[in-house]
Amino acid sequence: MHDPFPLPCPDWLRQLTEPFANYVSLHTLPLHIHEVLFAFTLYYAVNLIVAPVFSRYFFPQIYNSLNVRTKLNWDVHIVSFVQSTIVCVLALWVMAKDEERSEMNWAGKVHGYTGAGGLIQAFAGGYFLWDLVITVQNMSIFGPGMLAHAVSALFVFSLGFRPFVNFYAPTFILYELSSPFLNIHWFCDKLNMTGSKLQLYNGILLLVTFFGCRLCWGSYQSVRVFSDVYRAISAGEFVLEDPELGKLNNGTTIDPSAIPTSDIMQFAGDRVVPLWLAACYLLSNFTLNGLNWFWFGKMIETIRKRFDPPLGSKKPEGKEGEKEQVLVEGISLQSLPPTPSTQASGTDVDDYIGTVKVEKKSNHLEIEHMEIRKRTGEEGRPISSARAA
Numbered sequence: 001m002h003d004p005f006p007l008p009c010p011d012w013l014r015q016l017t018e019p020f021a022n023y024v025s026l027h028t029l030p031l032h033i034h035e036v037l038f039a040f041t042l043y044y045a046v047n048l049i050v051a052p053v054f055s056r057y058f059f060p061q062i063y064n065s066l067n068v069r070t071k072l073n074w075d076v077h078i079v080s081f082v083q084s085t086i087v088c089v090l091a092l093w094v095m096a097k098d099e100e101r102s103e104m105n106w107a108g109k110v111h112g113y114t115g116a117g118g119l120i121q122a123f124a125g126g127y128f129l130w131d132l133v134i135t136v137q138n139m140s141i142f143g144p145g146m147l148a149h150a151v152s153a154l155f156v157f158s159l160g161f162r163p164f165v166n167f168y169a170p171t172f173i174l175y176e177l178s179s180p181f182l183n184i185h186w187f188c189d190k191l192n193m194t195g196s197k198l199q200l201y202n203g204i205l206l207l208v209t210f211f212g213c214r215l216c217w218g219s220y221q222s223v224r225v226f227s228d229v230y231r232a233i234s235a236g237e238f239v240l241e242d243p244e245l246g247k248l249n250n251g252t253t254i255d256p257s258a259i260p261t262s263d264i265m266q267f268a269g270d271r272v273v274p275l276w277l278a279a280c281y282l283l284s285n286f287t288l289n290g291l292n293w294f295w296f297g298k299m300i301e302t303i304r305k306r307f308d309p310p311l312g313s314k315k316p317e318g319k320e321g322e323k324e325q326v327l328v329e330g331i332s333l334q335s336l337p338p339t340p341s342t343q344a345s346g347t348d349v350d351d352y353i354g355t356v357k358v359e360k361k362s363n364h365l366e367i368e369h370m371e372i373r374k375r376t377g378e379e380g381r382p383i384s385s386a387r388a389a
């Protein structure tokens with residue numbers, strides 16, 4: 001299936017990209033570089049312009065009261081919602097309309113290429129490129145872990161331009177089907193809708209889509225891609241160097257007679273599967289599946305905390321179940337509102353309290369040691385160690 005994107009790549013942009021693409025062996029990147037840049041610009045504009053304007057118009061009081069860190073997370077969640085919706089619709093459409101996908105054998109799935117699959121790679125690559133840029137710009141907030149995730153995701157999806165397992169680009173991008181519901185769950189907490197029916201129904205859809213798309217569908221497709229890559233590696237004899245890069249010495253080559261000559265294989269080249277390439281891709285895929293299982297357990301635990309038993313695990317309120325509130329200078333540590341100084345520091349409400357050690361002595365509570373980071377009182381005055389009688 002040809003690339004359905006309505007705008008062709010300008011000749012000057014394609015020629016400008018070709019030297020870099022040839023150097024790193026991403027041979028189909030010049031055909032889709034304009035789509036990568038389009039997706040990157042789209043998501044950057046949503047983050048910088050659309051999300052703030054939309055939020056200030058529909059949620060002026062809540063959005064304007066957020067501190068710097070939460071406001072950034074708010075905008076990022078809007079970008080994630082837009083991106084996951086667009087890319088999942090495109091992927092489902094390509095899987096339904098691209099008839100060449102059904103004609104691919106294992107070799108075509110590893111080395112084959114279609115323009116429609118390249119479009120999915122481009123929009124995914126544009127998003128992860130934006131993710132990398134926004135992470136670098138806000139390293140103090142996102143940290144090195146998110147930076148590593150952005151680099152890894154961009155690397156893995158860029159391999160489709162080699163092309164390598166381009167067939168599986170629409171398949172694995174369907175992980176994102178659960179992302180809209182995850183974002184809605186986050187917004188329910190920020191919009192004071194925690195425990196509402198909307199969050200309950202959305203939480204059910206979140207668990208169902210996450211389990212179905214990431215765990216069942218994702219694990220099954222991982223077994224398929226492992227099998228296809230293994231067949232590609234074992235189909236030929238070992239060679240001393242990778243003809244694609246000319247710098248590596250651990251590759252295998254596929255017997256050309258095993259691959260039909262067609263438009264699908266026009267970029268297959270020498271049909272070499274370097275061991276480093278297979279190892280990097282499969283290890284990344286295995287790691288992501290492991291994280292998905294871990295996150296699913298955490299997701300169930302987090303959602304249950306929003307609702308009452310028996311389905312939920314929310315602790316009852318009242319005289320018996322209610323926790324004693326610790327007051328410092330007449331301010332509840334559990335319900336401090338955002339203040340100008342917390343907004344300027346970029347600290348989220350959930351990250352205010354460090355370590356609090358409380359002992360109950362006779363008729364009063366004595367706070368022996370308190371470490372509260374980046375949290376201030378209602379008048380912008382820092383809170384330090386104190387006693388609450």
